[in-house]
Amino acid sequence: MTELLSNYVAGRWQAGSGAGTPLFDPVLGTELVRVDAGGLDLGEAFSFARETGGAALRALTYKQRAGLLGAIVKVLQAHRDTYYEIATANSGTVKNDSAVDIDGGIFTLGQYAKWGDALGDVHALRDGDAVKLGKEPLFQSQHLQVPTRGVALFINAFNFPSWGLWEKAAPALLSGVPVIVKPATATAWLTQRMVRDVVEAGVLPAGALSVVCGSSAGLMDQLQGFDVVSFTGSADTGAVIRSHAAVAQRSVRVNIEADSLNSALLLPDATAYSEAFKLLVREVVREMTVKSGQKCTAIRRILVPAALYDAAAEAIGAKLAGVTVGNPRNESVRMGSLVSKAQLNAVREGLDALKAQAAVLYDGSQARLVDADPAVAACIGPVLLGARDADAAQVVHDVEVFGPVSTLLPYRDLDHAIALAHRGQGSLVTSLYGADEAALGRAAVQLAASHGRVHVITPEVAQAHTGHGNVMPHSLHGGPGRAGGGAELAGLRALDFYHRRAAVQAAPGVLGQLGLAQA
Template sequence: MTSTLSQILRPASYVYGTWHANPDGQTLVDAVYGRPVAVISSEGVDFAQALAYGRGVGGPAIRRLTFHARARALKALGTYLLERKEDYYALNLLTGATRRDGWVDIEGGIGTLLSYASMARRELPDERFLPDGKVERLGKGGTFVARHLLVPREGVAVQINAYNFPVWGMLEKLAPAFIAGMPSLVKPAPQTAYLTERVVRDIIASGLLPEGSLQLVTGEPGDLLDHLEEQDLVAFTGSAATAQKLKVHPTIVARNVGFNTEADSLNASVLGLTVRPGDPEFALFVREVAREMTGKAGQKCTAIRRAIVPRGRVEEVVAALRQELSKVTLGDPARDDVRMGALVSTEQRERVQRTLDALKAETSVVIGGEARDLLGGSRERGAFLDPTLLLCESPLTARGPHELEAFGPVATLLPYGTLEEAAQLARMGRGSLAGSIVTHDRAEATELVLGMASTHGRLLVLNRENAGENTGHGSPLPQLKHGGPGRAGGGEELGGLAGVRHHMNKVAVQADPTTLAAITREYVPGAEVREDVVHPFRKSFDEIGVGDSLLTHRRTVTEADIVNFAGLTGDHFYAHVDEIGAREGLFGKRVAHGYFLISAAAGQFVSPAPGPVLANYGLENLRFVEPVGIGDTIRTRLTCKRKIRKDLRPGETRPTGVVEWHAEITNQRDELVATYDILTLVERARDGADA
């Protein structure tokens, strides 16, 4: 098998509901043999119409869905794409990437879809908007309150992606945008656009996303940015220089269009002062640097460009890296015996070579410089470049290693003397997406983390404890921020739900409690409640309504209650059982255990007979406000705060939902003594979505 095609591909754009192809355009060649593989063009695409289509067709269709419905669509799409992954792996080889490199791009991208689907169902309400933060009480009487809401922007998320991750780069932006309720217009880099287009074809063919949710432009962007409006967003991944030009586009500036940048950066990995060559951490550092130099042929925005090592360990690190890099075979990535493929194009190879030549003004080559034998592929027409390690003897005064990025299999060793120097060298990159610290010394790790944190978006502390589970220096994760300050662009992607919130507008809503509860569909303390002769615990999930409430009977707390609870739990804290100590303590008297109050409240509001309430699912936001002493009388108001429908999991047959109840315990003077939220698992009726 070789990484070639039987016919030239003609990837099309998908805009305003149709596939738009052009027989003429830019010819792309494969990175391994230099043979023509595709012709791309966006000639004839009406970019104003494409944006209007996204705003007028895609946006409204997505916003009609709840967060959970969007999540179910993404989950189904992820499963659908996984079934077709071998088609993507075949095209991946043409980009110069090995199958292992492709796994990060292809299955990593699909995994991001599935991660966001799971996060949305787990952490977001089954609504089309997101209440954010707590209710703010604005008046003494409690009749004027406020809360922030997040709603989808009514524009298009324009996503301009880099060539190195044609699948993950698209899907990691599409997932949070879709969950938030925004349609995407994807503009991949030309060099690998044919792989992005293949995935988009399957997404469109699946019919799993509403029409207009996703549009694709495979060629040049033309006047796309000229037609942006205030509700649109732009997310850019690529070089810092290009990002700077796009940020000041007249339309983006005039209309204050949101712009998020994830730019290439001079990421660093620091080997701790305490690490010795025989330590597990030494081997981990060497393997990580070698892997980041050669994975995707060094074409990763998170790759290690600067390896910061103790000055006394330079020779040992060089020797270990020479041995590790000698194992790396170069050639056709379709071959099983090849570990590193080519750069994406000969043009990119020449750019890297020019930067490498500039770096040599302040460094010396300690590994590389000679051409290895290729296992398939062409040195003349392919885009191969051998791994190269440089050494900068005076890193604190040099400029090149901290300013010039060779976006390929190139790294520079920077010696240091103290931990303060190491952190300073890391910061000299002026902002990085990712950094790593390899040490087993916790004090050393702490000093380096705090010294590097201000200029990094993510820091990995790697040692023998997490070696088996860590995902590596250069691996962004859906749950964590992907971005960095300064040179790295100052933007943020992913980060769990932070990536979703970025696509939404935050508005403060001020109203009376009852009106605010009606708007947010969550109970607000002080709002009107509904009391029924039917106990709320006798109602199914479908029958319970937000605002349904129960005010319990009263109970007077006795000394026997306190003594018996102390005996039952073993909690003999002096404030509860020591008359003299309690009198001299904070409250001036013996008081009931806080957890006794919660237990007593449960006895007041629980309906004991079997019914639709299946289990207590959890307790949140507990606060003890006032002490309760012997002779005080308490009662509890339990009110349905919100409802969360749960999808059936594989093997489950009993449909359920989570009901969140707001509990308030008051005393005989109607003073609040404790407040908390209870989650109960409640049976619900089966519907079509469970079939």
Template sequence: MTSTAVRVQTVPSFIEDAWWTPDATSLTERNSAEVRDASTGETLAVVSTEGLDVARVVDYARTTGQQALGEFTFHQRALKLKALAQFLNDQRTSLYELSARTGATKIDSMVDIDGGIGVLFTFGSKGRRELPNSNVVVDGPPETLSKDGSFLGEHIYTRIPGAAVQINAFNFPVWGMLEKLAPAFLAGVPTIVKPATPTGYLTAAVVKFIIESNILPQGALQLISGSARDLLDYLDYRDLVSFTGSASTANKLKSHDNVVHGGVRFTSETDSLNAAILGEDAVPGTPEFDAFVKSLVTEITVKAGQKCTSIRRTIVPKALVNDVVAAARERIEQRIVLGDPRAEGVTMGALASLDQLRDVRSAVETMIAAGGELAYGSLDAPRVTRADGTVDTVADGAFMSPVLLTWENAEAIELHTIEAFGPVASVIGYDDAAHAVRLAALGAGSLVATVCTNDPEVARELVLGIAAHHGRVLMLNREDARSSTGHGSPVPHLVHGGPGRAGGGEELGGIRSVLHHMQRTAIQGSPNMLTAVTGVWHTGADQRFDDAHPFRKNLATLQIGDAVRSDLRQVTLEDITAFASTTGDTFYAHTNEEASAANPFFPGIVAHGYLLLSWGAGLFVDPAPGPVLANYGLENLRFITPVAAGDSIRVTLTAKRITPREDEEYGEVAWDAVLHNQNDEIVATYDVLTLVEK
């Protein structure tokens, strides 16, 4: 590139719901960067944000994006994520073609592209199953703060009022964006995504498809392609930054005045020297040894080892170091074909860029100088399969062969502090389980570790020893070797993150990651006020007892607080005996007067709890066909006061929570059920769950 105007395609940004590129005549070497094909070195495009008004981007998210997303409930947003996943599923062919330019093989692209789409599907499902059809999440039961129940306290989650700024790494240009977009969108928070320059053109292609789908509302997603060094200057306590990348960059961002003093929420996922520990029982010839070697080779070759979750430190019994290296060498030589991903038969592609190749080689050289020995591989330019099928070295390709290092000193500082972010791993020996735990902990906090053993006691000692140093631990043995998603594969259901060097944050984790984009607030007030704010009926709030049984009301007419109260029904000894006989539940408290009276909890023979529940249903149910379609369960059941023969019970049923399903002709209703005895003492409390027509 020269200092004159650049005449190649520029990767666009998407801001204020329009595509934007800088004035081509303003681009120079200093304010723009070229991106190249990782395998051939061919210039693909230029990236620049010269002239982009970042302040307007942030303001648009906080205003237009917040307003548009706030018009939808969790369930409505979840359905949009599902629709978006279905739409992107149909675009995978063109995305795979573009992904190959980043050095990604078909398997690599599947992990990135299909994995990202899978995250959208997961959150689309979990949002409808685990969140209310509203914009408020109630966190835990209410706390009674007064003797008469007129003053309560409770915790709620509501969305943060700003933008979710997502600064992503180069290694997963699709998954890295979608795994952050999904929980932010579900929470109702607009996203500003800033991808890494070397592979950001693939991110831009995905955003283009997202915009073409016309599924997301205005302002929900903006894309900054290129440098955004002043982005944090425009953020404050309303906003959240989610960063993935190097620890040095994370530390620089975390030291920004708006983070330190301005209250910007900051979470990061950074360098991680992940470990895999082989149990002493997992000797050559066992399924565990084979699974361990397979995992090691997979982790250093998929995405050419450019994964924050790749295995960097392979911790094995000292006597097995050579066996593990030999088995890994054999598997690499049998299965790994290095080359251009567009060539038939290639199983490992290039690093993302020549800069990345230089960084990885430099890291390995430093490790060798510190005592590491090259047990397999080379730092020389490898022979690779070109796109046309010929085999040769490629001067402008970012190719590197897999590398295994061994160390005489298993506690060398460089081994546990330098991450060669490529197809590189070290194999080191431990003396006993306690030594293995200590070696794993020297990573100073990691995203993930594997413990490979078929001995439950070994697994327990190792896992409990290293768990606090890691965000995730995979226990690998013969039982799950085939079904396991693998050491290096975060899943949207579980948290992705780790302590210490790994950044200290958490991404994904199902609904936990949605709550990261929300503020937890303690609210206090009367039962009526808490009911009004949360949309959930609270004990002590108003109830409506009218002539229409609530089971006669569909979701269009049923309201929170609609209730029915039954008459008393007496429980006789004959009832208790008959229930014991027909169910087979002849526990002594229901059949033996002397033994029951000796129990400090019972006054003598008492009614079965499940007899009372059955009678409770008989007392509140409206038997004729109507809007109530089915009873699908109970929640929060507690038996409080025993009911003896001669006592009576009545039930009060109140509509507690109403959750219409967006894509069905029915919804769920949770009913607060309370059984009282003839003395108005509470016998039992529980929630009845029903499906009700709209």
């Protein structure tokens, strides 16, 4: 029998009581490890993290906690090769795609270590300036933020087992809040191994970091009023979390990142020979194929002037035709697999739904796989769809296919294009392509209302921009409406979620003794 991965809770490694759920290689179909959380004393786990881990973290200053993040970075870098091997086996990703997850997580930790170091040796953050409460400045009000005295529960998605942990844990630990992570079962191995390495290195206080592999049953029941929960996944599961008594009755703070029909928009003044057109085509192909399209920020809808619809279809299709799909261990393969057969079936079902109102412009779904058995591997080539009547094709604005699938949509004018982008009902990101800075600026402001991030690409930043789908710790990650209404990262703004705001009303002399850092 394959190894049963242990859970780390209440300061010790504990095996589940069941036989475990198997995790598979999505290309070879072989069983890798098993996970199980049955029989764990979750009450003990949460109490230990909340009381022991929380107290130890809060006793440290922001600068000291930043040092902990730096220590984690060194541990993860030392084991980096092992993480790549696990990602290849369990997620089916090629090396470049594994880097987005693994190196992206390490980079984010490093950034928060630097930002936290600058906060200094203090235990609370200044929130604005003191204001007088009367005619004379004898009695004033100073707002501050202090770490919440609870635990941070992370219920994460399958597509980023590394980055999904560390982009949340970095601001949480820096804030002084202990973390319990529940990784998605299908790809839990990488998360568990990273936590294991950090725990065994002894760089964190006991109870600061825990991992529960397997079922999430009972986790939400343990949450108390000062705890927080952050979820990444489907809108349906997000709705269940929002309706749980912990949130509805005990006022547990919740952050949700859910479905997102992100768009890419080419400005009306572009031509088929313009640099902006070429940049759009290149970015669309990259976003369709990186991690096999399994990114919450991937481009799902491509908005182009009606006159360029055919040219865009031809250009994108031509580039997609050069994408090799199959076993990520083969160096000739550019795109690996989906994470499981279940996800492959979901992509195929989603494609059928979109095809009811969209035509197939490029079909890589039946392409020959490299070093992979199509009867076993969860591989599918990229598929470009198109709908000449973007207004009537309602399904493409409603259904997200979480794989290498995108839909080309023509628009009449810029106002029409912006209206189509808004029909995503709230998205994580949209990207704009053009050379007219004034038009791009106006469009960016209009799109900001329904998007967490607006990524503007002009010819001058062709080599400098960070990518439509790359989530940088410096910028907001989240979106309104169907995207979940959440907010992560954005520099030190991420610490807001793990802090409580309060006002101290006192004489200036007392306020001067609060020992606050400017966030």
